[in-house]
Amino acid sequence: MKPNLSKARIADGALHLVLIVWAVLVTLPLAWAVLSSLKTDAEIFASPWSLPAAPQWDNWARAWQEANIGRYLLNTLIVVGGALALVMLLGALTAYCLARYDFPGNRLVYHVLVAGMLFPVFLALVPLFFVVDQLGLLGTYHGLILVYAAYALPFTVFFLHAFFRGLPTATAEAAFIDGCSHTGVFFRVMLPMARPGMVSVGIFNFLGLWNQYLLPLVLNPDPDRYVLAQGLAALAVSQGYRSDFSGLFAGLIIAILPVLLAYILFQRQIRSGLTAGAVR
Amino acid sequence: MRHGKYRFLIGALAPPLLLYGVFVVSPYAQAFYLALTDWDGLSAEAGLVGLANFADLWSDPLFLAALRNNGFMLIVVPTATIALALFFAACLTLGGGTRRRGRGVHGSGLYRILYFFPQLLSVAILGVLFQFVYTPGGLLDGLLGAVGLDGLQRSWLADPATALPAVTAVMIWSAVGFYVVLFTAAMESVPTDIVEAATLDGAGRFTVFRRITLPLVWDSVQVAYVYLGILALDGFALVQIMTVGPGGPDNATEVIGLTLYRSAFTYGEFGYASAMGVTLFFITLTLTALALRATKRERVELA
Numbered sequence: 001m002k003p004n005l006s007k008a009r010i011a012d013g014a015l016h017l018v019l020i021v022w023a024v025l026v027t028l029p030l031a032w033a034v035l036s037s038l039k040t041d042a043e044i045f046a047s048p049w050s051l052p053a054a055p056q057w058d059n060w061a062r063a064w065q066e067a068n069i070g071r072y073l074l075n076t077l078i079v080v081g082g083a084l085a086l087v088m089l090l091g092a093l094t095a096y097c098l099a100r101y102d103f104p105g106n107r108l109v110y111h112v113l114v115a116g117m118l119f120p121v122f123l124a125l126v127p128l129f130f131v132v133d134q135l136g137l138l139g140t141y142h143g144l145i146l147v148y149a150a151y152a153l154p155f156t157v158f159f160l161h162a163f164f165r166g167l168p169t170a171t172a173e174a175a176f177i178d179g180c181s182h183t184g185v186f187f188r189v190m191l192p193m194a195r196p197g198m199v200s201v202g203i204f205n206f207l208g209l210w211n212q213y214l215l216p217l218v219l220n221p222d223p224d225r226y227v228l229a230q231g232l233a234a235l236a237v238s239q240g241y242r243s244d245f246s247g248l249f250a251g252l253i254i255a256i257l258p259v260l261l262a263y264i265l266f267q268r269q270i271r272s273g274l275t276a277g278a279v280r
Numbered sequence: 281m282r283h284g285k286y287r288f289l290i291g292a293l294a295p296p297l298l299l300y301g302v303f304v305v306s307p308y309a310q311a312f313y314l315a316l317t318d319w320d321g322l323s324a325e326a327g328l329v330g331l332a333n334f335a336d337l338w339s340d341p342l343f344l345a346a347l348r349n350n351g352f353m354l355i356v357v358p359t360a361t362i363a364l365a366l367f368f369a370a371c372l373t374l375g376g377g378t379r380r381r382g383r384g385v386h387g388s389g390l391y392r393i394l395y396f397f398p399q400l401l402s403v404a405i406l407g408v409l410f411q412f413v414y415t416p417g418g419l420l421d422g423l424l425g426a427v428g429l430d431g432l433q434r435s436w437l438a439d440p441a442t443a444l445p446a447v448t449a450v451m452i453w454s455a456v457g458f459y460v461v462l463f464t465a466a467m468e469s470v471p472t473d474i475v476e477a478a479t480l481d482g483a484g485r486f487t488v489f490r491r492i493t494l495p496l497v498w499d500s501v502q503v504a505y506v507y508l509g510i511l512a513l514d515g516f517a518l519v520q521i522m523t524v525g526p527g528g529p530d531n532a533t534e535v536i537g538l539t540l541y542r543s544a545f546t547y548g549e550f551g552y553a554s555a556m557g558v559t560l561f562f563i564t565l566t567l568t569a570l571a572l573r574a575t576k577r578e579r580v581e582l583a
Contacts, residue, residue, distance in 0.1 A: 011485075015371045015385055022368060023394045026457065029409055030397075032419045036412075048422030090296035097292050101285065109297070116304050120513070120564050122537050123557035126544050127310035130321075131302065150303035153296060182288035211402035213517040214537075218545065229404035233521045236408040245412070252408055259400045267393055274399065275462045 030256070037249035044245050056246060063251035071224075072231030073254070078141055079216075079227055080209045083148035088202055090149065091156030092194065096186055098157070099164035100172075110161065116154035125218060132219050139222040147215060152205050159204075159276075163197035164190065203266075203273035210259070228255050314554035321550045333555035343556065345531040346539045350513055353448050353535075354567070358508035360452050362501060365459035368395065370489050372460070373467040392464065395457035407521030410450045411437065414522075437523055440532040447518055447533055451511060459504050466497035505571045513564060516541065536560050 036044050037059055039052040064070045098110050128147070129138075137143025167190065175189045191198070213229045220227065226234065235251055263270055315333055319326035337343050372388045385391075401409075413419040414436035421433040436446045470493055478488050494501075516537030520526045527534035527542075536556060544553035 012385060016387075019368065019371055019385070019391050022364075022456070023391060025453070026394055026398055029413050029419060032413075033409055045417050048419050049426075090299065093292045094296045097289055101289060103286070103289060109293070112305070113300065116300070118565070118568075119308055120510075120557070120560050122514075122516075122540055123311050123554075123561045124304065124307035125540070125557065126550050126554050127307035127314060128303065129544075131307055131310075135302075146299060147303050150299045153300055153304070157296075182284060183291075186292075207400060211404075213402065213404050217520075218541075229402050229517075232404045232408050236411060236521065248408070249412075252405060255405055256401065260397075263397060263400055267396075270400070271392070271396055271461055274458065275465060 033249050033252055033256075037246065037253045039246055041243065041245050044249075059246040059250035060254065062244070062247045063254055067235050067247055067251050068226075068231060069228075069235075069251045069254050072226050072228045073258075075141075075225055075231075076210065076228040079144045079148065080206065082141065082145040083152065083209050084202065084206055086145060087149040087152040087156055087205060088198065091153055091201070092160055092191060092198065093186065094153070095157045095160035096164050096190055096194075099161045100190075110157075113154050114158050116151075117158065121151065121214060125214070129218055137219075139220050139225060141225065144216060144220055144227075147219060148209050148212065151215070152209060156201050156205060159201045160194065160197055163194055167193050199269065200273040200276045203270055204276070207259075207270075207274065311554045311557050314551050315558045317551040319551045321548050326551065329551070333552050334559070336552065337555060337559060340539075342531060342534060342539050343536070346527075346534040346536045349444055349533060350515065350535050352444060353451065353512040353515055354509060356448050357451050357455070357512040358505050361455045361459060361508055362504050364452070364456045365463055365504070366494075366501070368456070368460045369463035369467055370493065372464050374485050374489060374493070388464075392461055395460045397457065398454040399458040401454065403517035404521060406450055406454055407518050410446075410518075411522045414446050438529055440530045443523060443529060443532045447515065447522060450518055450522070451515065455508065455511065459508075462500055462504065463497055466500040467493055470496045502572065506568050509567050509571055510564060513560065513567070 032048055035051070036048075038055040038057070039050075040056055043050060043052055094113070098106055132138050132143055132147065135143070137146065171193070172185050172189055175185045180188070211229065212227070213233070216227045216230050220230065223234070232251060232255055235248060314326065316328055316330060317326035318329045318333075368391075372385060372391060398406075416433070416435045420436060424430065424432050434442065436442045474492060475488055478492055483491070514537055515535040519533050519535050519538055520541075523533040525533075527538050537560075540553045540556040540560070543549040543556065
């Protein structure tokens with residue numbers, strides 16, 4: 001028994017070594033970016049690993065104000081917050097109606113909605129630009145909110161449809177007998193019961209929308225309304241020319257921080273929320 | 281029937297369906313029509329040109345370069361990502377020796393937290409970050425210098441030979457962790473008594489993985505193939521932000537999405553761009569069907 005045990009120890013040690021290599025590979029670029037955001041430009045290019053002589057917090061201030069990262073962050077919060085609220089409300093309502101009510105065309109509506117997940121966004125891109133343009137919504141917050149919500153709808157409905165189907169009927173029946181209206185049953189009985197599903201799909205949608213790049217690039221040409229992803233990409237080009245690398249790294253870290261904080265606080269929910277989408 | 285059912289249904293379904301119809305269904309439908317025209321976005325009328333746009337695609341060097349590069353990603357990204365993710369997931373769940381059988385190696389929770397994080401970074405952040413990792417004097421060169429491989433240092437994104445692999449590596453780097461978590465969850469649902477029985481019968485860790493774990497998580501692998509295939513057909517944001525040109529050098533990193541975006545919004549060839557969109561749609565559809573077929577195995581069900 002004894003030699004076997006030590007053999008298992010060695011095998012475990014080897015496993016850890018392999019696992020640590022990938023952990024380092026994942027952390028390294030981020031750690032390097034944090035370090036670089038506190039250095040001067042000269043220090044950045046002298047060596048990737050040297051510590052800054054004195055931490056240059058000024059880089060962060062410059063990124064926040066001059067490079068407009070604060071402004072982009074605010075724009076992103078407005079657009080993503082609005083779209084998330086809209087798609088969760090509409091998606092939950094749609095999924096609930098399709099899952100719990102029998103009416104002619106139910107299956108058709110469901111399939112048309114869910115088919116939206118199969119099409120690449122690139123296919124819609126050109127006509128979408130003109131639709132948004134003709135409605136006068138190009139480069140507006142509400143235009144972007146509507147488009148974001150529309151494209152997040154198929155997955156939301158797909159996910160919540162299965163969830164509403166799985167909920168027990170007895171509570172809703174009782175509420176109806178007590179004289180509750182259809183709207184009342186949805187908001188006061190079914191929606192609270194669907195909370196775990198709403199949280200999962202909400203996290204999934206939030207990150208998906210937060211990370212959007214293609215849609216704002218085409219539909220949001222006004223630099224004052226740039227979302228974070230657009231702002232960073234634009235910054236990478238302009239800072240590159242002005243070679244303010246430390247400012248760019250600071251902007252990058254500011255953009256990562258909110259997501260990192262959310263992940264530290266809710267890492268379990270975030271992981272299960274995102275992977276739940278792939279399992280369904 | 282209960283009072284007011286249809287009034288409720290119409291009130292609840294009309295807004296989402298209107299939104300979906302205007303911004304999703306109608307653009308998709310229009311795209312198929314626009315692909316048959318030579319519309320430039322300015323003229324009131326679009327001239328029907330039949331399948332001419334599609335014929336032009338096959339003699340467009342830019343589009344062909346894009347097809348080739350997406351093809352490369354399509355082969356490399358899913359294969360490498362799934363292989364790495366399965367390997368790490370197996371390390372996390374099958375390790376730990378007999379005492380911790382079924383619970384995985386020590387600290388597996390911490391590994392999962394770390395591995396998953398890149399999934400949360402937006403493509404724009406990835407693009408900007410890795411542009412500087414690859415830049416001359418950046419992180420990669422610094423690392424190579426630190427281990428004495430100065431000879432390998434180069435301008436990774438400016439060299440046609442290394443630009444595409446460099447972009448592809450970023451896709452793999454950011455995707456692996458997600459699939460480690462997905463596969464680990466699937467592997468943990470494999471009942472421990474089956475694994476124990478096999479171990480008692482003398483099966484080693486590798487045999488257990490190949491004969492028991494892998495068949496039982498195959499559904500997840502199949503899903504991963506489809507998702508990663510779709511990811512590999514895109515690549516637009518990374519290329520647009522990271523590469524020189526973008527799409528360069530020498531079209532070495534051109535991808536279909538970028539060709540489409542440029543034809544439409546730089547050159548105003550909206551009909552031609554739509555034809556690319558339609559082509560991309562059919563490629564996606566075919567690949568999804570193929571991936572589901574090719575990875576089809578006899579499903580193993582635990583009774």
